[in-house]
Amino acid sequence: MSKNKKIIFGLSLVAAAIMIMFFATMPSAGSKEITIEELLGQKDNYKDEYVMTQGLLNEDTIKWDADKIELTFEIVEEESNTSLPITYKGVKPDNFSEDVIVIVEGFLQGNGVFEAEKVQTKCPSKYEGEDTANYDAQRHKNLNEDKQDE
Secondary structure: HHHHHHHHHHHHHHHHHHHHHHHHHHHHHHOOOOOOOHHOOOHHOOOOOOOOEEEEEEEEEEEOOOOOOOEEEEOOOOOOOOOEOOOOOOOOOOOOOOEEEEEEEEEEEOOOOOEEEEEEEEOOOHHHOOOHHHHOOOHHHHHHHHHOOO
C-alpha cells in the first residue's frame, strides 16, 4: 500500500471514530418533549424511552446527599398541578431554588419516579422582557438623544 493511501485510510478511520463518538454522546437528540401530565397518564407508552419534561421546582422536596452525589426533588406542572418525583445522580445545579423551572431528561421508572440523566434550570424572570404597558417612548427617545450628545 502506498504512503498516500495509508494516510487517507488513517484519516478516514479518525473521521469515522469522531462521528461515532459525536452521535453516541447525544442521547437528548432522540428524546421526546412531553408534559408531566402526559408522562404520568401514559406510563406504559413511555416505559424504557428517553424523554424530556419540565416543571416548577417544589423547593420543599429538595434532598441533597453530597456524599452520594444524589439529588431528589419534585417538579410541578403549573396548569394541572401534577407533580413528578425526580432522582438525579450528579452535581446539584447552582441556581436550584424557588421559582426556578427545571428541565429534566431521562427515564420514568416503574415506581413512577423519574430517573434524570440531565438536569437544567432556568429562571423565568431572567428571560422575560419588561411589561410593554409601562414603556415610555419619550423617555427612551430622550435617553438616546443624551447618548448621542456625549
